[in-house]
Amino acid sequence: MQRLASERKELLLDRLRVDGRLVAKDMAAELDTSEDTIRRDLRELAVAGLCRRVYGGAIPVAPAAASYARRQEIATTSKHRVAVACLELIQPGSTVILDGGTTALEVARLLPHDLDVTVITHSPTIAVALVDHPAEVFILGGRLFKHSVVASGAAAAEAAAQVSADLFLMGVTGVRPDTGLTTGDVDEAAMKRTLSRRAAQTWVMASEEKIGAASPFPVLRLDEVAGIVSDADPQHPVLAELARADVRVLQA
Amino acid sequence: MQRLASERKELLLDRLRVDGRLVAKDMAAELDTSEDTIRRDLRELAVAGLCRRVYGGAIPVAPAAASYARRQEIATTSKHRVAVACLELIQPGSTVILDGGTTALEVARLLPHDLDVTVITHSPTIAVALVDHPAEVFILGGRLFKHSVVASGAAAAEAAAQVSADLFLMGVTGVRPDTGLTTGDVDEAAMKRTLSRRAAQTWVMASEEKIGAASPFPVLRLDEVAGIVSDADPQHPVLAELARADVRVLQA
DNA sequence: TCGTCATGTGCAGTAGTATGCACGAGTCGG
DNA sequence: CCGACTCGTGCATACTACTGCACATGACGA
Missing domain, CATH: 3.40.50.1360 (Rossmann fold)
Structure with a gap:
């Protein structure tokens, strides 16, 4: 199935919201694409401040409340x-x-x-x-x-x-x-x-x-x-x- | 189950909050990983100031760090x-x-x-x-x-x-x-x-x-x-x- | 229609990181 | 002082990440 890059990123963000985590390898299998692509997406999302990269995948952005303290x-x-x-x-x-x-x-x-x-x-x-x-x-x-x-x-x-x-x-x-x-x-x-x-x-x-x-x-x-x-x-x-x-x- | 390293550390911190202590060996068994990994995690958390290492495990950051109030x-x-x-x-x-x-x-x-x-x-x-x-x-x-x-x-x-x-x-x-x-x-x-x-x-x-x-x-x-x-x-x-x-x- | 360019994707190679194991040193409690 | 346990280090292995490159696709203009 053909999927637009932006759709894929939305799916990744959805997954983060729902599961609170995301494994690059699993997402590659699930979206039937390469891990490289998933990683590239995650990198861009991270740069945009929409997720945080961790080894193996990504997690939602940290509750940015530490700054207030x-x-x-x-x-x-x-x-x-x-x-x-x-x-x-x-x-x-x-x-x-x-x-x-x-x-x-x-x-x-x-x-x-x-x-x-x-x-x-x-x-x-x-x-x-x-x-x-x-x-x-x-x-x-x-x-x-x-x-x-x-x-x-x-x-x-x-x-x-x-x-x-x-x-x-x-x-x-x-x-x-x-x-x-x-x-x-x-x-x-x-x-x-x-x-x-x-x-x-x-x-x-x-x-x-x-x-x-x-x-x-x-x-x-x-x-x-x-x-x-x-x-x-x-x-x-x-x-x-x-x-x-x-x-x-x-x-x- | 695939577990991200960052998730493991979160779990360790949660455990410290709830129990006030943590035994490396027990956590290794519970998280189905080696004691070495737990120890490494604890070391890193300690360096980050998020816990204190003690012989056998770890405890939350020293209460001495908190103010009198x-x-x-x-x-x-x-x-x-x-x-x-x-x-x-x-x-x-x-x-x-x-x-x-x-x-x-x-x-x-x-x-x-x-x-x-x-x-x-x-x-x-x-x-x-x-x-x-x-x-x-x-x-x-x-x-x-x-x-x-x-x-x-x-x-x-x-x-x-x-x-x-x-x-x-x-x-x-x-x-x-x-x-x-x-x-x-x-x-x-x-x-x-x-x-x-x-x-x-x-x-x-x-x-x-x-x-x-x-x-x-x-x-x-x-x-x-x-x-x-x-x-x-x-x-x-x-x-x-x-x-x-x-x-x-x-x-x- | 063709060439060119930008873009997105996959692949290969390399670098970086995590993990488990083994070993020797250190620590604990009796 | 001893035995049991824990710790740190070095290393091998497996996994993950990044880089450069090739290829496909589609847009655009000549």
């Missing part, structure tokens, strides 16, 4: 500076929505214990970090989006619609005048928009490396948020451009 | 035994509600990575612990009850009403024939009841010290759950009494 440990000085600056935005007695991400986690860790505040978050990591804090904590539930470790999806959006807050401290992965605020996941972008609507003010936590960067999915325009907290050099061309566009920038 | 979280051997036994109750492809608490956390940590399962939990700690696991995770939101680090209260109950599961692994602080299953917080008791109604079966995780104990707030009667998983001595008078009352006890 590493990111979590290093609250870089940059993120730390931004987090410290964010503390100024939090009024005593107010309600704050804390986004996921390392900068927000740093904010949670730095929250003064004598600050009376209610924290709403869709990040279980942040909820856990606040266990020792006297603050009232409200968790938004939903499907756990493993990459950023936040509740996400329709259920999370629905839960978010039930709350109101004074301030939303939002994390993004890109801040540019042309693309606005962007992030790497479409569901996450929607969740951020929902949370933003539930707060009187939204401030963006943007450590240095986010300034001038752009990710695939737009979250909000720059004029839809109250301002940006960043530790980037005030002379930074992008910051200068933001200032010209009347975007408030809180210098960390 | 982390060590506090380490389940007692009793809870570990119960958690291991609970794994048997989890069917591939099923949906499990995991309660809060250290025993449930241990279950989450021990979940084999090749077990296809959906986990619903109101514990952010457990959600975070499952980040590296391929399982689908659904978080129930609500007010964070700091003492047990779970979402609780009316909002959590409402969220719980939206889900259904095959199994609820419930933690309690007291198991007695006369008082039934009890816990220390009235909201938590209500939450456990709600979760129990959302699952086809409820099993109670009761490590040794819970047997015979009673806490202020009743959760359910003993005849309202499918059974109890405990590592207490089968000769224990309370267990004997439970047996007379037709309560199923899964011996850990």
Whole structure:
């Protein structure tokens, strides 16, 4: 039977999804082709990041969550500076929505214990970090989006619609005048928009490396948020451009 | 059966997680390979920092590597035994509600990575612990009850009403024939009841010290759950009494 | 229609890797 | 100190992977 190369690769990926593994020799026999061809396919799939090669065959891509653990440990000085600056935005007695991400986690860790505040978050990591804090904590539930470790999806959006807050401290992965605020996941972008609507003010936590960067999915325009907290050099061309566009920038 | 080298290493790591130890000779017999191969695998895993070699086999990475806070979280051997036994109750492809608490956390940590399962939990700690696991995770939101680090209260109950599961692994602080299953917080008791109604079966995780104990707030009667998983001595008078009352006890 | 080019496939040869076995050294517990 | 066990190393073997090449196919343009 004649089979298109792309069909063959789909079959290989299907097999990986179903069985969680794949032996090159077996697949060659099953698809009636040579092992070389299977190996070539697997090599290309691996390069495309769709599978992982192992001796003898392939396995599905590793749950790419290990990266978060590493990111979590290093609250870089940059993120730390931004987090410290964010503390100024939090009024005593107010309600704050804390986004996921390392900068927000740093904010949670730095929250003064004598600050009376209610924290709403869709990040279980942040909820856990606040266990020792006297603050009232409200968790938004939903499907756990493993990459950023936040509740996400329709259920999370629905839960978010039930709350109101004074301030939303939002994390993004890109801040540019042309693309606005962007992030790497479409569901996450929607969740951020929902949370933003539930707060009187939204401030963006943007450590240095986010300034001038752009990710695939737009979250909000720059004029839809109250301002940006960043530790980037005030002379930074992008910051200068933001200032010209009347975007408030809180210098960390 | 053809087994990929990488699969073999995964199996070894799983075994270390569940049993906390591993004997090279036994694993060689079990995986139908030579001791040399097992030893080579263990050597490589040790180099990668994923286990520690000891004479005769291997143990998980030194607890000394974990922080003090982390060590506090380490389940007692009793809870570990119960958690291991609970794994048997989890069917591939099923949906499990995991309660809060250290025993449930241990279950989450021990979940084999090749077990296809959906986990619903109101514990952010457990959600975070499952980040590296391929399982689908659904978080129930609500007010964070700091003492047990779970979402609780009316909002959590409402969220719980939206889900259904095959199994609820419930933690309690007291198991007695006369008082039934009890816990220390009235909201938590209500939450456990709600979760129990959302699952086809409820099993109670009761490590040794819970047997015979009673806490202020009743959760359910003993005849309202499918059974109890405990590592207490089968000769224990309370267990004997439970047996007379037709309560199923899964011996850990 | 023909030649040419790009592409995909299979084959052969070579390099690389995994495994099991044998042997000597090391380790353990009495 | 001894016997039993475990460990590491070197080696032979079998398997897997990669490279270069030949061949077939189909597209494209002259």
